[in-house]
Amino acid sequence: MSDIVPKIRQFIFDNFLFDAGEEDLGNDDSFLEQGVIDSTGVLELVEWLEETFDIKVEDEELVPENLDSVNLLARFITGKTS
Amino acid sequence: MCGIAGYFRVQDNKATFDLRSLERMIWSLRHRGPDGFGFFQDQRTGLAHARLSIIDLEGGWQPIHNEDKTLWVVFNGEIFNYPELRQDLIARGHRFATDSDTEVIVHLYEEKGPDCLEDLNGQFAIALYDQKEQALFLARDRMGIRPLFYTRHDGHILFGSEIKALFSASPAIPRQLDPQVLREIFTFWSPAGRETVFQGVFQLEPGCWLRVDRNGETREEQYWDIPFSPASCSLAGKEEHKLAGQLRELLVDSVRLRLRADVPVGAYLSGGLDSSAITSLIKHYTDNELQTFSVTFADKVYDEQAEQQQMAEFLGTHHQAIRCDYQTIARAFPDVIWHTETPILRTAPTPLYLLSSLVRENRYKVVLTGEGADEILGGYDIFKEAKIRAFIGSQPDSSCRPFLLRRLYPYLALSPARSAEYARKFFDTAAPVDDPFYAHRPRWKTTSGTQRFFSPELLAAADVDPVDKLGARWGKRLAGLDFFTRAQYLESKMLLGNYLLSSQGDRMAMAHSVEGRFPFLDHRVVELAATMSPQVKMKVLSEKNILKKAMADILPEAIVQRKKQPYMAPDIISFFGEESPAYLDEYLEPSRLRDSGLFQPAPVEKLVAKCRRKARQGFRENMAFVGILSTMILHHRFVENFSADTPETLPGTRILVGCAGSSK
Numbered sequence: 001m002s003d004i005v006p007k008i009r010q011f012i013f014d015n016f017l018f019d020a021g022e023e024d025l026g027n028d029d030s031f032l033e034q035g036v037i038d039s040t041g042v043l044e045l046v047e048w049l050e051e052t053f054d055i056k057v058e059d060e061e062l063v064p065e066n067l068d069s070v071n072l073l074a075r076f077i078t079g080k081t082s
Numbered sequence: 083m084c085g086i087a088g089y090f091r092v093q094d095n096k097a098t099f100d101l102r103s104l105e106r107m108i109w110s111l112r113h114r115g116p117d118g119f120g121f122f123q124d125q126r127t128g129l130a131h132a133r134l135s136i137i138d139l140e141g142g143w144q145p146i147h148n149e150d151k152t153l154w155v156v157f158n159g160e161i162f163n164y165p166e167l168r169q170d171l172i173a174r175g176h177r178f179a180t181d182s183d184t185e186v187i188v189h190l191y192e193e194k195g196p197d198c199l200e201d202l203n204g205q206f207a208i209a210l211y212d213q214k215e216q217a218l219f220l221a222r223d224r225m226g227i228r229p230l231f232y233t234r235h236d237g238h239i240l241f242g243s244e245i246k247a248l249f250s251a252s253p254a255i256p257r258q259l260d261p262q263v264l265r266e267i268f269t270f271w272s273p274a275g276r277e278t279v280f281q282g283v284f285q286l287e288p289g290c291w292l293r294v295d296r297n298g299e300t301r302e303e304q305y306w307d308i309p310f311s312p313a314s315c316s317l318a319g320k321e322e323h324k325l326a327g328q329l330r331e332l333l334v335d336s337v338r339l340r341l342r343a344d345v346p347v348g349a350y351l352s353g354g355l356d357s358s359a360i361t362s363l364i365k366h367y368t369d370n371e372l373q374t375f376s377v378t379f380a381d382k383v384y385d386e387q388a389e390q391q392q393m394a395e396f397l398g399t400h401h402q403a404i405r406c407d408y409q410t411i412a413r414a415f416p417d418v419i420w421h422t423e424t425p426i427l428r429t430a431p432t433p434l435y436l437l438s439s440l441v442r443e444n445r446y447k448v449v450l451t452g453e454g455a456d457e458i459l460g461g462y463d464i465f466k467e468a469k470i471r472a473f474i475g476s477q478p479d480s481s482c483r484p485f486l487l488r489r490l491y492p493y494l495a496l497s498p499a500r501s502a503e504y505a506r507k508f509f510d511t512a513a514p515v516d517d518p519f520y521a522h523r524p525r526w527k528t529t530s531g532t533q534r535f536f537s538p539e540l541l542a543a544a545d546v547d548p549v550d551k552l553g554a555r556w557g558k559r560l561a562g563l564d565f566f567t568r569a570q571y572l573e574s575k576m577l578l579g580n581y582l583l584s585s586q587g588d589r590m591a592m593a594h595s596v597e598g599r600f601p602f603l604d605h606r607v608v609e610l611a612a613t614m615s616p617q618v619k620m621k622v623l624s625e626k627n628i629l630k631k632a633m634a635d636i637l638p639e640a641i642v643q644r645k646k647q648p649y650m651a652p653d654i655i656s657f658f659g660e661e662s663p664a665y666l667d668e669y670l671e672p673s674r675l676r677d678s679g680l681f682q683p684a685p686v687e688k689l690v691a692k693c694r695r696k697a698r699q700g701f702r703e704n705m706a707f708v709g710i711l712s713t714m715i716l717h718h719r720f721v722e723n724f725s726a727d728t729p730e731t732l733p734g735t736r737i738l739v740g741c742a743g744s745s746k
Binding site: 041 | 501503504505508527530531534682685689700702
């Protein structure tokens with residue numbers, strides 16, 4: 001899990017947080033509440049997850065509890081790949 | 083149709099503008115009226131007119147005066163009920179020198195003053211000079227179909243159909259972008275009120291008039307507003323079929339009036355319900371030869387060619403289409419911004435700009451379109467979205483209700499509602515249903531995300547939250563309305579008035595000297611729609627229910643039942659396909675971004691890098707990219723490098739009244 005978190009952060013910074021620095025996003029910050037990701041960004045995120053980690057994200061797994069922060073994402077990916 | 087421009091001196095100690103200033107002003111609007119120019123000038127006032135001949139081809143030259151030549155008018159637009167008004171005025175003793183619709187304005191103003199506007203059924207921007215009173219009167223139609231801008235400079239009021247006319251009057255007129263209005267555009271898609279993106283330049287708002295007297299005292303009044311009110315659902319209980327019949331009757335008359343012209347009139351056909359309804363009404367109720375025009379897209383995501391073809395065949399119209407691919411859009415985009423005169427967050431005006439060139443090539447000057455039906459008859463997804471959110475909100479613990487969100491946006495490749503749970507959280511703004519902006523908050527939140535790219539200086543200069551400012555402005559007007567009607571009012575006043583009728587409407591059609599006419603925006607139709615209850619307009623989740631009922635027997639079932647596909651065009655992907663336009667590097671160059679003081683170069687660079695990796699992006703990136711690019715083009719062409727090159731002699735000048743150095 002330790003190498004997943006930096007990978008996720010890098011993806012978020014490159015693709016959604018164009019103007020932010022490292023200190024602007026905590027690993028538990030909600031993407032939706034902070035305005036990091038908009039509704040279509042969620043689907044972009046899923047596309048990246050599926051390509052990068054070779055997993056399939058099912059529709060019923062598309063819930064904020066799995067995808068709405070760096071830590072939640074890391075836990076979700078770990079669960080899917082272990 | 084035409085373009086108007088002029089000045090009015092309000093301080094006696096100032097030197098006046100000269101005829102050459104007027105010529106520069108009107109020459110900048112020659113695309114609006116290429117058929118010739120007319121001028122009036124006296125010690126205080128200058129009026130200029132660029133003519134697009136549509137009614138009274140021989141005699142309709144402007145400026146036009148009353149019997150004793152004390153009232154002078156230049157006018158952009160059409161008064162559709164002018165034959166009836168003319169008859170009445172003649173009966174009251176007025177003598178007409180022309181057969182034009184323009185002339186009714188001066189005689190009617192003599193009779194009633196500003197109240198004359200109440201009698202006009204039309205789309206217009208009027209500048210009337212009262213020589214006796216030494217006063218200027220400006221007026222704009224009820225829904226804001228025709229534009230009218232003004233500014234104050236050096237003891238004068240300068241006005242014109244487009245902002246470029248004001249800047250052409252003199253290089254001394256300040257041309258700076260307004261940070262606060264930029265924030266509004268990057269929140270609402272358009273300025274929220276009378277301010278424009280240029281500091282000190284204002285628009286006369288829809289349904290308003292402005293009178294300036296010789297001392298510069300101004301009086302501005304709103305003579306009409308969309309009559310949504312808490313008590314406006316008086317027709318709620320009426321039987322639906324009666325309302326549908328009433329709507330049909332008014333639309334038939336509205337179409338009939340809008341076909342009045344001394345040149346042939348065509349129609350746009352998008353493949354959707356609204357333009358199909360208008361075209362079908364022309365076919366069934368008039369003898370007009372039916373020529374239709376539409377846009378098709380090489381990108382299937384946006385294309386509606388099959389439906390357009392189906393309608394054209396159903397009605398037997400002579401149909402022509404222009405095909406848009408990514409390169410065509412990218413190529414035309416800088417010219418589109420020259421005409422919008424404001425930043426835009428989507429490329430959608432561009433295909434309409436290309437479409438009007440097709441109309442013009444076919445020698446048509448006038449087209450009827452379906453604009454306005456979505457706002458007044460409840461067609462937008464945002465209304466549906468708000469209805470579902472309110473339904474979910476009334477039972478927040480329900481696990482079934484959020485699944486309704488999946489019915490939103492089925493036409494999008496990247497639907498925000500693919501996951502009901504996500505959609506619920508995304509659309510949850512914590513705003514109660516009686517919040518004045520309940521329906522709009524999710525959209526504005528997403529759009530506001532584009533402000534991340536603004537420079538710190540710009541944000542410091544624009545420290546008022548646009549939504550708070552809007553609350554102060556509209557709070558009282560919206561009080562007491564239900565959330566659906568509030569949403570309709572805001573869409574009509576902001577998106578329709580300041581974006582659809584402007585950047586997508588008047589400006590794209592007039593760029594190629596084409597006049598759009600909008601039967602749904604006849605004030606009688608708008609007034610009837612405003613009295614119908616939300617339930618009549620959107621039955622459960624069926625949008626524009628009453629229009630479907632009114633048109634069912636003259637449209638193919640498939641068009642009536644078709645799921646709504648809003649008009650959109652490819653955005654980022656147009657600029658990052660196989661051929662990227664060379665101007666991208668020029669406009670988005672880091673030093674240029676920095677020098678403009680508008681955007682932060684590094685985040686823009688990151689966004690561009692992302693677009694190069696993958697050209698099809700989500701909502702926010704699309705809006706941010708198009709917004710930044712259009713702002714930079716606007717800044718370059720209007721602030722840094724504005725040019726008002728004008729020939730020594732204007733071709734086609736037919737009327738020159740009282741102008742210094744000219745023959746009368």
